[in-house]
Amino acid sequence: MGAGHAAVLLCELLPVLRRRASFMASSQTAEDAVQSACVKLLNNSAALVRHPNPQAYALRAVATAVYDLRRRQGRETAVAELPDAPVDDCAIELCEADWEAARLLSLLSPGQAHAVRLVDIEGHSIDRAAEILGVHRGTVSRARDRGLRRLRGEISFGGCHTGATARAFT
Structure with missing residues (x-):
């Protein structure tokens, strides 16, 4: 029961994770959040496999990833129009x-x-x-x-x- 078992478990949970993420964010953000959560879960596969409720653990990871992406997007500054030439030459x-x-x-x-x-x-x-x-x-x-x-x-x-x-x- 290691990384292989966690990968199989995540494949089974993937539709549920995508559905939950789509409720929380736009389609592109939801996909990004699911991918980010899956990477984190696979990096810490032992915790996922040992958890008494792996689905709840994975859903929480997706929710955290959505919040992180929203926070990161909130820090981005929209630019009305890009200048034709750089403002600073260097x-x-x-x-x-x-x-x-x-x-x-x-x-x-x-x-x-x-x-x-x-x-x-x-x-x-x-x-x-x-x-x-x-x-x-x-x-x-x-x-x-x-x-x-x-x-x-x-x-x-x-x-x-x-x-x-x-x-x-x-």
Whole structure:
């Protein structure tokens, strides 16, 4: 009785979950909520299988997912009309630099990525980064050095990976 049993159980409960979600939200939001709830339930399949009433547990997960999606949608700001040109000339470049930095950090081990992010991107000192991560400053320094070495090997200065990202790691 593990993840396989939970997957079978969720397949049986899926029509009930979709019906409940459709009562609570629009069709697209309901589908998103059911998918989000199923992912969460499968990630914690042991709790679903052990629960005395798995259907009630799954329905509560769907209700929570609907509330989360509504709250997230409530924070979104509607824009009447998109401008033809960006208001700030470097806004697109900054966004692309953030994406490229995230892509490059995903190539590193978690420790290296945290060290590089905290010290080189967020501007913390090595001591402060060590305090945040709960490790010795030497561990942060070593992880940062190894991460920067790996990033320098990944960046191609003549290609499309130039600009703010390249300058940040040189």
